[in-house]
Amino acid sequence: MNILEQIKQELPWLDGNTVYDLTRGKPSSEQLDITENYYSKLTTPYEMDGIDLRNYGNPEGLPSARELGSKILKTNFDETFALDNSSLTLMHQIISCALFLGFKNSKLNAESKIICPVPGYDRHFKLLENFGVEMLTVPFQKDGPDLNAVKDLLKNESNIHGIVCVPRHSNPTGHTYSDNNVEQLFELLVPHKENFSIFWDNAYACHDIEVTIQQTPADQIAKRFGLENNLFQVGSTSKITLAGSGISFISSSMDNLSKFIDFRNAITPGPNKMNQGIHVKYFELVSIEQQMEKLKKIIKPKFELVDDILKPLKDEGCCTYNKPTGGYFYSIDATTSNADEIVQTCSQLGLKLLPMGSCFPYGADPDNSNIRLAPTFPDLASLERCVNIFKNVLKYLN
Numbered sequence: 136m137n138i139l140e141q142i143k144q145e146l147p148w149l150d151g152n153t154v155y156d157l158t159r160g161k162p163s164s165e166q167l168d169i170t171e172n173y174y175s176k177l178t179t180p181y182e183m184d185g186i187d188l189r190n191y192g193n194p195e196g197l198p199s200a201r202e203l204g205s206k207i208l209k210t211n212f213d214e215t216f217a218l219d220n221s222s223l224t225l226m227h228q229i230i231s232c233a234l235f236l237g238f239k240n241s242k243l244n245a246e247s248k249i250i251c252p253v254p255g256y257d258r259h260f261k262l263l264e265n266f267g268v269e270m271l272t273v274p275f276q277k278d279g280p281d282l283n284a285v286k287d288l289l290k291n292e293s294n295i296h297g298i299v300c301v302p303r304h305s306n307p308t309g310h311t312y313s314d315n316n317v318e319q320l321f322e323l324l325v326p327h328k329e330n331f332s333i334f335w336d337n338a339y340a341c342h343d344i345e346v347t348i349q350q351t352p353a354d355q356i357a358k359r360f361g362l363e364n365n366l367f368q369v370g371s372t373s374k375i376t377l378a379g380s381g382i383s384f385i386s387s388s389m390d391n392l393s394k395f396i397d398f399r400n401a402i403t404p405g406p407n408k409m410n411q412g413i414h415v416k417y418f419e420l421v422s423i424e425q426q427m428e429k430l431k432k433i434i435k436p437k438f439e440l441v442d443d444i445l446k447p448l449k450d451e452g453c454c455t456y457n458k459p460t461g462g463y464f465y466s467i468d469a470t471t472s473n474a475d476e477i478v479q480t481c482s483q484l485g486l487k488l489l490p491m492g493s494c495f496p497y498g499a500d501p502d503n504s505n506i507r508l509a510p511t512f513p514d515l516a517s518l519e520r521c522v523n524i525f526k527n528v529l530k531y532l533n
């Protein structure tokens with residue numbers, strides 16, 4: 136009997152038609168229902184902060200929306216702008232601006248190389264690849280990027296002009312950077328500050344599912360090292376309220392923000408202030424903390440379920456992973472270095488996973504071991520089936 140037949144015998148509910156999907160970090164309908172429940176009670180505002188929301192203008196965003204962004208990112212109001220629906224778009228625009236116009240201390244060019252802690256967010260890597268920026272990888276240490284590896288790259292490579300970081304519940308590994316790690320990282324960057332961009336994507340800024348983790352705001356640390364012109368923080372409400380229909384935020388020095396808005400003024404006559412207004416009103420009904428508590432009640436049992444099912448295999452040494460303390464993902468490493476085979480076999484059984492290597496620049500996982508699971512979207516019953524397929528494949532291919 137081949138592996139597929141053996142697994143089908145173990146999982147008699149596999150019908151060959153149902154598609155199981157753990158590819159993308161999407162909120163479940165249950166999460167979105169929480170938002171809809173309050174959202175549907177709101178009436179569209181047409182005026183806020185003395186501003187006519189129906190018209191062009193205010194390229195920096197509504198003051199009340201900027202206030203919301205500074206609360207989520209823990210940044211200063213003056214240095215936080217509220218823009219449209221996607222922080223990934225902001226990353227794209229920041230990189231375009233750094234490449235084509237240049238910020239004071241952040242100027243990318245055709246020779247630029249960017250440091251990427253791995254495994255990381257696949258869309259960051261695709262974005263950088265699309266711009267032709269070379270990516271150099273570093274692994275993680277327990278509390279952030281491996282600083283020795285960063286140091287070696289800075290010493291041995293020329294034209295390193297940036298690093299891309301997800302400092303809290305990193306996608307997909309779940310790493311949260313310690314203050315100590317950030318301080319040492321920033322200290323290493325000081326000699327390079329004439330031209331260095333620190334892309335700080337805080338997509339999971341308030342997404343703790345265990346305890347609330349304390350982190351000193353990155354801009355405070357950056358200012359201590361004189362790196363305020365090098366730091367670009369982004370975030371959004373995508374994983375807080377409505378994915379793709381919320382507000383994104385950027386925080387940087389006033390100098391950089393002014394350059395960025397000059398650049399953006401040629402892209403758009405202004406952000407969607409009606410949407411910003413609705414979001415501001417939303418958080419008058421429910422605080423960010425209350426919203427996150429409600430989401431946690433849905434997400435936490437899913438994360439526990441994944442661990443309950445996979446822990447026996449981890450204990451047997453078939454795979455390694457850290458149980459996430461927040462965020463949206465599990466990052467699993469197959470100890471037998473056959474991630475490609477595992478992903479393909481799961482697919483033959485109806486379970487979709489990201490292609491092997493997706494969490495590495497250029498799709499190149501040197502160990503052929505990493506697999507990202509995104510457990511938030513399916514309901515619990517479906518998730519249990521997904522993870523059981525995965526577990527059996529992992530077990531049989533070990």
Ligand SMILES: Cc1ncc(COP(=O)(O)O)c(C=O)c1O
Nearest residue numbers: 160221222223256306338371373
């Ligand atoms: C690290 C990271 N950044 C950005 C995003 C996308 O955020 P947005 O919807 O604001 O573009 C995601 C979504 O999965 C993410 O994991």
